[in-house]
Amino acid sequence: MPYYCETALNAIGTFPAEPINALTSLFPVAAGALALLQILRQGGAGPAALLLAVLAILTGLGSTAWHALRTPLALTLDTAPGVIYFLVVVLAWPWLLRRIWLGPALLAAFALVIWAMTRVSPGMAIAV
16 A cells, blocks of 8 residues: 555554545645536536546545545545546547547557556556
8 A cells, every 4th residue: 555754653543544644635625626616607618627626526535535544445535536537638638629639649658658667667566
């Protein structure tokens, strides 16, 4: 499981496990909620913007759960919305620019970088 500077401070197993990280993880919740309110007020922002606002909220909630509980389920709740957010941005942005080929190209480039990094540092692991 990932290890952070604040993790070592919680040697006695108190709740929340990482209070500062848990607290700061609420900022994406606030930003996503503000974006969602703005989208709903203005209307016409499109499904991608609405989805990204909701995913920002879920990312913050998942991150808060992870830093408070440090369980495998909380880690999944932390990472899954962020990965989906990344995929929506990478795939929706080129579509909105009318350059649909760019989305798969960016994903392939990202995968190639990850593959190359694991070759340079074989012990490297990505927690997803």
